[in-house]
Amino acid sequence: MTTLLEVSNLHATVGDTEILKGLDLSIRAGEVHAVMGPNGAGKSTLSKILAGSEDYVVTAGTIRLDGQDLNDMAPEERAAAGIFLGFQYPVEIPGVSNMVFLKAAFNAQRKQRGEPELDAGEFLAWVRHRVKQMKMDPQMLHRGVNEGFSGGEKKRNEILQMLVLEPKLMVLDETDSGLDIDALKIVAEGINAMRSPQRATLLVTHYQRLLDHVQPDFVHVLAGGRIVKSGGPELARELEEKGYGWLQAA
């Protein structure tokens, strides 16, 4: 299997504070990785930096996707290269419909990759069955992006966007938070449906809950800005029992 994401010695700061302090992470195509860790460990920072957030400054290290260096790439270029970030707090954009947003994103990525854009009819067909797959009301396409959506609906909408955009690397930041059990199952089904030998998934989560529905191949513990322990799925259960204290003390 080829290495899809290669993060080496990543250091990043916000203001004067160093948040990531030499983080290494390697994900091969077809794998599901989970990054777990206590609050404030830098989990959300890692996912935002992968997607190209300008809130952070990368002071050292490299991020490569499919061998391509992402460091100098804008968020939209990273998206076209295949990174998708599922937000912990998806943003509401009143008055801009989900349909307009999805089509703008989808066709911009295609254009960036030199692929043909889809017209309105073709795109509608592309979106419709994915809406059904997420058990969402097709009318949602004509509502403002996340406008007036409940927490669960917003998370479901994140997964819908992911299904539509078909990224190579799915980075999901606390996607399980705010979901009831039914919504969690639908979201997990959406993620599992996207698993393929060509894609990889990075689940960033505080809890074991989502991992009961999306089985990870590898589990990493992020603490103090670095990966302090890695293991198989059993590590997540161990963390669920023991908490994170024993690792931070180490």
Added chain:
Amino acid sequence: MLNQDAYTEAFEALLPTLPDAEREARREQLARFFGSGLPDRSLETFKYSDFTALAATPYRLAEMADAGDLSAWMLADADTRVWVNGHAQTPGAAETTEVEGPTSAPAHDGLAALNAAFARPGLQLHLRRGEQQTRPLHILNVSAPAAAGRMIHLRHRIRLEAGASATVVLHDVGLGDAERWITQTLEIDLADNARLQLVRIQDESPSTHCWFQATARIQRDARIELLPVDFGGALVRNDLRLLLQAPGAECGLHGLFAPAGRSHVDNHTVIEHQSPHGISREFCRGLAWDQAHAVFNGRIVVHPGAQKTDSEQRIANLVIGKGAEINAKPELEIHADDVKCAHGATFGQLDETALFYLRSRGVPEATARSLLTFSFAGDVLRRISWPGLREAVTRRFLQRMGGGLDAAELDTGVQQ
């Protein structure tokens, strides 16, 4: 110094066209104008807008002119009436030349008197008890290309008797770029249970100075929704006064000001709760491009005895141009104790988190900024209930914004 000679000359030229009975009253208004002059910055309410800059210009009344092909401004499914340079073009559009004196204290005595001395009749809409106007009324006021230094003065009147309802669009369009001076006043009376949605679009040329004053008196359980939209003009001042005069009267005032270039747009709004159980909602959005300057002053007065007033005012501003400026000031004056009044004003740039969200999906930065700017203005745009007009105003806004978004796609994309 006010150029009295030029105004007198223009007045003498107008006089023979007026009915005998009006001439004396008009002459008195001219004298009143000369007495008060034009407002300058020494007045608190005009501290951003100095009209004495116009005082020396020898304005003459604009002649009738050929406006050419106006099809680009026409709206589907509306009854359109056209004025060109202040002259009614549609037969029967202005049956009366009678110009009433101001019926309530004007925002500025001199400006009101100037308008009263020179105004030609604009829209005169009178709906009888229970009359429901089925098609929106589109009043297209065109300033046609003419020599510089022309002025246009119009007086509009809307009167809805009990239970009547109407949708009206006052649409000012400026063609050519000669300097002009336009004043318009609009008196609105809504009797019990009447309903009016009034959209005003000010899209004057960059060299046109404008004063617009609307006063609405709203009776029991009547409702007005006023949506003023400003795109153009040089020195622009709008005075909008909504008077809730009887119990249960309701008003919405949802403005969008979007000046660019060197345009200066000063909006003063006053909502007066003069009676109990009134409801007012005022949601305004301001954007300024280039070196434009926008002013918003929103005053809400709750009179003694206007108990159970329910009032909310939200103003948000987005300064886009590096040399642009927006001044916004809410003013609340509450003289009753059992009322609900909420207000807030925000200033700022586009939300960085929202920008990152869009870009992280692959939307290029420029498009992301356009979509968020549209979303910001859309809060007012989507309150226009008539689809044909909403799309037309949206298209104009997108043209102002640039960025290549498609109005039809954006508009049909979101359910109202």
